[in-house]
Amino acid sequence: MDKKTLSYPTAINAKELIKLFTYKVDNEIHLELLQVSHTIELFEVINKNKINLQKWMPWISSVESVDKFQKIVNRLLSRSIKGLDIHTVIFYKQELVGAVCLTEIDSVNKKADIGYWLDKSYRKRGIVSKTLSHFIHYSFESLKLNRLTIKCSTQNVDSNKVAQRLGFKLEGCFKEWEIVDGKPQDFNIYGITTSDWENSYRIKEA
Numbered sequence: 001m002d003k004k005t006l007s008y009p010t011a012i013n014a015k016e017l018i019k020l021f022t023y024k025v026d027n028e029i030h031l032e033l034l035q036v037s038h039t040i041e042l043f044e045v046i047n048k049n050k051i052n053l054q055k056w057m058p059w060i061s062s063v064e065s066v067d068k069f070q071k072i073v074n075r076l077l078s079r080s081i082k083g084l085d086i087h088t089v090i091f092y093k094q095e096l097v098g099a100v101c102l103t104e105i106d107s108v109n110k111k112a113d114i115g116y117w118l119d120k121s122y123r124k125r126g127i128v129s130k131t132l133s134h135f136i137h138y139s140f141e142s143l144k145l146n147r148l149t150i151k152c153s154t155q156n157v158d159s160n161k162v163a164q165r166l167g168f169k170l171e172g173c174f175k176e177w178e179i180v181d182g183k184p185q186d187f188n189i190y191g192i193t194t195s196d197w198e199n200s201y202r203i204k205e206a
């Protein structure tokens with residue numbers, strides 16, 4: 001690796017990133033940093049869920065072929081390596097079932113946005129909420145971020161529930177923030193700070 005790809009912002013360093021290459025959530029769920037080796041499996045899961053996922057995440061419509069997708073994976077991996085984002089995939093009983101990410105990591109103001117999605121067949125088991133509670137813990141404790149944000153369409157009931165379940169507070173609503181299904185939709189913005197997390201939701205050390 002050259003010097004350029006090793007220059008991490010202060011909040012993130014190579015050691016922390018490598019720790020996340022495999023992050024055990026519990027006996028069934030683990031996270032892996034998104035890598036080129038995940039391309040085909042991830043493409044298949046996205047393709048299977050494409051209609052549902054692109055409704056809430058319009059970028060999914062650009063996932064058209066494995067070749068094109070590999071370029072996207074490479075770009076996301078490069079953003080993870082540079083500390084701009086952290087893209088991970090969720091494994092449930094060794095099956096790739098979804099993804100969680102930190103995007104727009106701002107190491108000066110110590111904040112980032114959280115994103116997530118799950119294969120339809122694995123929803124309603126708490127997989128994303130359990131995974132995110134560890135991912136948030138990691139973001140505050142290891143990456144030393146101070147604030148995390150979730151933005152989701154007001155129409156996206158399950159995503160709003162995830163934010164609320166994890167203790168994020170509704171901070172406002174962006175009017176007509178994104179075009180979803182061809183129509184401008186309002187987006188809720190949820191936030192949580194490290195002190196809110198410490199006080200109520202922090203994973204207790206064993």
Ligand SMILES: CC(C)(COP(=O)(O)OP(=O)(O)OC[C@H]1O[C@@H](n2cnc3c(N)ncnc32)[C@H](O)[C@@H]1OP(=O)(O)O)[C@@H](O)C(=O)NCCC(=O)NCCS
Binds near residue numbers: 053122130
């Ligand atoms: C958003 C999304 C990830 C939520 O999926 P989900 O399965 O509802 O979320 P979780 O995995 O956290 O599961 C929570 C559900 O499982 C239930 N559950 C069962 N066992 C549970 C457990 N041990 N712990 C927590 N929840 C549990 C919860 O009651 C909850 O159901 P409810 O919403 O009916 O109350 C999913 O709908 C999705 O991928 N949507 C498309 C992409 C998307 O919208 N992404 C977000 C963009 S902002």
